[in-house]
Amino acid sequence: MDFASLSAQLNVGTILPEGIVILTLLTVLVSDLIVGRVSARWTPYVAIGGLLGSVVALYFQWDTANPVSFLGGFNGDDLSIIFRGIIALSGAVTISMSIRYVEQTGTSLAEFMTILLTATVGGMFLAGADELVMVYVSLETLSIASYLLTGYMKRDPRSNEAALKYLLIGASSSAIFLYGVSLLYGLSGGETRLSVISNSILAAGTGESVGLSIALVFVIAGIAFKIAAVPFHQWTPDVYEGSPTPVVAFLSVGSKAAGFALAIRLLVTAFPLLSNEWHFVFTALAVLSMILGNVVALTQTSMKRMLAYSSIAQAGFVMIGLITSTDEGYASMVFYLMVYLFMNLGGFTCVILFSLRTGTDQISEYSGLYQKDPLLTLGLSICLLSLGGIPPLAGFFGKLYLFWAGWKAGAYGLVLLGLLTSVISIFYYIRVVMMMVVKEPQEMSQAVKNYPPIEWKLEGMRPLQVGLILAVVATSLAGVLSNPLFTLANDSVTHTPMLQSSRLTAAHPAIEESPIALAAEVKS
Amino acid sequence: MLNQLAALSLPTRSLAEGVQIVTLVILGLMMLGAALGVVLLPSIVYSAFLLGGVFISIAGLYILLNAGFVAAAQVLIYVGAVTVLILFAIMLVNKQQDFAPVANAWIRKGAAALVCLGLFALLSTMIVATPWSLWTGPIAGDNAIVVIGLHFFSDFLLPFELVSVLLLMALIGAIVLARREFLPEDRLVQQQGDAALTLPERPRETAALTGSTTPRP
Numbered sequence: 001m002d003f004a005s006l007s008a009q010l011n012v013g014t015i016l017p018e019g020i021v022i023l024t025l026l027t028v029l030v031s032d033l034i035v036g037r038v039s040a041r042w043t044p045y046v047a048i049g050g051l052l053g054s055v056v057a058l059y060f061q062w063d064t065a066n067p068v069s070f071l072g073g074f075n076g077d078d079l080s081i082i083f084r085g086i087i088a089l090s091g092a093v094t095i096s097m098s099i100r101y102v103e104q105t106g107t108s109l110a111e112f113m114t115i116l117l118t119a120t121v122g123g124m125f126l127a128g129a130d131e132l133v134m135v136y137v138s139l140e141t142l143s144i145a146s147y148l149l150t151g152y153m154k155r156d157p158r159s160n161e162a163a164l165k166y167l168l169i170g171a172s173s174s175a176i177f178l179y180g181v182s183l184l185y186g187l188s189g190g191e192t193r194l195s196v197i198s199n200s201i202l203a204a205g206t207g208e209s210v211g212l213s214i215a216l217v218f219v220i221a222g223i224a225f226k227i228a229a230v231p232f233h234q235w236t237p238d239v240y241e242g243s244p245t246p247v248v249a250f251l252s253v254g255s256k257a258a259g260f261a262l263a264i265r266l267l268v269t270a271f272p273l274l275s276n277e278w279h280f281v282f283t284a285l286a287v288l289s290m291i292l293g294n295v296v297a298l299t300q301t302s303m304k305r306m307l308a309y310s311s312i313a314q315a316g317f318v319m320i321g322l323i324t325s326t327d328e329g330y331a332s333m334v335f336y337l338m339v340y341l342f343m344n345l346g347g348f349t350c351v352i353l354f355s356l357r358t359g360t361d362q363i364s365e366y367s368g369l370y371q372k373d374p375l376l377t378l379g380l381s382i383c384l385l386s387l388g389g390i391p392p393l394a395g396f397f398g399k400l401y402l403f404w405a406g407w408k409a410g411a412y413g414l415v416l417l418g419l420l421t422s423v424i425s426i427f428y429y430i431r432v433v434m435m436m437v438v439k440e441p442q443e444m445s446q447a448v449k450n451y452p453p454i455e456w457k458l459e460g461m462r463p464l465q466v467g468l469i470l471a472v473v474a475t476s477l478a479g480v481l482s483n484p485l486f487t488l489a490n491d492s493v494t495h496t497p498m499l500q501s502s503r504l505t506a507a508h509p510a511i512e513e514s515p516i517a518l519a520a521e522v523k524s
Numbered sequence: 525m526l527n528q529l530a531a532l533s534l535p536t537r538s539l540a541e542g543v544q545i546v547t548l549v550i551l552g553l554m555m556l557g558a559a560l561g562v563v564l565l566p567s568i569v570y571s572a573f574l575l576g577g578v579f580i581s582i583a584g585l586y587i588l589l590n591a592g593f594v595a596a597a598q599v600l601i602y603v604g605a606v607t608v609l610i611l612f613a614i615m616l617v618n619k620q621q622d623f624a625p626v627a628n629a630w631i632r633k634g635a636a637a638l639v640c641l642g643l644f645a646l647l648s649t650m651i652v653a654t655p656w657s658l659w660t661g662p663i664a665g666d667n668a669i670v671v672i673g674l675h676f677f678s679d680f681l682l683p684f685e686l687v688s689v690l691l692l693m694a695l696i697g698a699i700v701l702a703r704r705e706f707l708p709e710d711r712l713v714q715q716q717g718d719a720a721l722t723l724p725e726r727p728r729e730t731a732a733l734t735g736s737t738t739p740r741p
């Protein structure tokens with residue numbers, strides 16, 4: 001193989017967006033090395049610019065003629081492009097909200113951004129990884145960067161505890177994932193490319209074996225840890241409470257989106273033989289996540305913990321789309337994740353702003369906030385109501401699409417459960433909004449009484465404000481003017497060969513039958 | 525295994541095969557004994573050394589499988605780096621502390637043993653029951669380095685390059701966690717010393733205490 005044909009086969013252009021992010025992180029690192037801490041005045045804007053540049057590069061790769069690159073190691077199809085875009089955007093918004101936060105804690109910003117950008121790169125590669133080694137390496141890049149970010153406030157015992165818990169549970173779950181992946185490698189006779197695995201398993205006649213089921217269970221354990229689905233969620237509340245809040249925002253959006261991208265690609269391409277089984281397992285995960293996430297969130301007193309349980313519940317809603325496995329199902333997943341990006345990051349921006357000004361994140365301390373800070377109250381109310389699914393906001397349309405896709409595919413039980421738990425979720429979201437808006441002046445909490453004068457001139461406050469306003473505007477308008485996003489989500493699914501070919505294969509009963517019916521079949 | 529050993533006495537068996545089987549048995553016993561020691565011994569230093577023994581036995585198995593390079597990598601990385609690192613960590617955290625014996629500790633140990641035995645039974649059933657598709661091509665043997673190198677620069681190029689980003693980030697992260705922070709004086713005064721490098725949110729207990737009585741300065 002001579003050099004020219006090799007470089008043609010590598011098709012390096014598909015990873016241009018990731019290349020831009022890697023260049024950005026090197027720029028941030030080297031300029032911090034040369035200029036020193038003074039560079040923190042402008043490097044955040046370089047980082048945000050780099051991430052937005054990578055989104056632009058992704059835009060130009062839409063519907064590319066030859067998405068497969070690196071000899072099958074990476075697949076830049078439209079589905080991966082949309083997930084990579086979500087991850088890059090969540091990285092950009094996270095940086096905009098972390099500048100002031102990191103400054104105020106006295107830690108250095110350049111290293112924080114470097115690690116965060118690496119996590120973004122890992123997530124973006126994970127969304128397009130089409131080969132087992134690549135999947136594992138990019139998953140670990142994302143995970144190790146997340147562990148480091150979690151423990152970034154190193155003099156705070158809560159941050160240490162969070163990092164240690166996350167590291168231990170994460171390491172064991174990634175070991176389990178690796179075991180499952182190595183079983184796949186063995187069953188397929190030494191294949192690592194996802195697109196070839198299922199065919200060679202079929203050819204080798206190991207499709208009915210116990211080994212494949214165990215591989216599936218182990219792989220799902222790894223994925224469910226990343227998307228924090230119940231019963232693999234135990235790390236979530238403690239890690240969310242102890243980590244720096246911008247990191248929590250990234251974990252709840254960017255890292256979760258990467259996990260869902262991995263779930264779709266790995267399950268659809270490598271496990272078509274066990275289609276019924278993985279639908280059944282994910283039905284169980286979705287049911288448990290929706291119930292436990294929403295019910296436990298009711299009793300929380302800390303805002304970060306409440307958002308942790310709420311994010312578990314939201315992952316449960318998104319799994320409905322994965323379970324239906326129709327074009328509408330996948331498209332509704334993508335649409336909901338796009339909407340979730342804006343509303344969740346907007347919510348976290350507000351939480352950060354409040355904790356920077358008052359030094360607390362207790363829900364009771366929010367009482368009477370609207371008299372002191374109307375913008376923050378408005379932003380947080382819109383984002384929380386949207387997360388709860390109140391009609392004119394974006395979250396409502398996201399949930400509507402998810403439930404409609406589920407209903408159309410016949411997953412009646414799941415959709416009814418989703419509706420019921422959404423009603424529960426509205427209660428705890430509204431509780432915060434009521435706390436902020438309805439309280440009389442004399443019922444104002446101490447933190448709000450001592451609220452500092454609103455000051456946007458401080459270093460790093462401007463990007464926070466811009467991020468907040470953009471997220472709030474997107475959350476309130478993306479529902480009513482949802483057509484572009486809607487078309488984008490649909491196109492990303494219909495233009496992805498992987499999903500289309502899986503629909504065409506005849507041996508795919510889960511499309512016609514509902515998962516609940518399947519569950520009943522398995523039970524009987 | 526005993527049958528195989530008994531079969532050794534037959535003249536048809538070659539000497540090399542017999543040596544292989546004996547080596548396999550010795551390595552297996554070494555590995556199992558050392559692994560049990562890692563889990564069961566109360567002293568953590570013994571456990572760490574025995575872990576090195578486990579890794580060396582696994583390296584021996586690789587040599588039996590004609591994978592010399594993997595064996596060398598195993599010794600260099602796991603014995604030379606990981607075990608030594610664990611020993612260093614134990615040495616640096618030389619904390620003498622008597623733990624109070626936990627009541628009903630046997631329940632936990634019994635549960636752990638049950639789970640492990642169940643997992644062992646499941647995985648061994650799977651290994652026996654699955655018709656593995658074996659590699660039919662030529663075996664790389666001593667040529668392994670060349671084959672691995674070819675893979676690194678063709679189909680595994682992207683993960684290979686991504687690992688370099690991962691290592692760079694891990695390096696920076698390790699430095700961030702381990703270095704001593706020198707904060708500018710004015711910043712320390714501004715943040716009342718203790719608050720630096722901690723989360724801006726107060727811990728829950730003090731928040732509950734101070735939130736209602738004393739205002740935040």
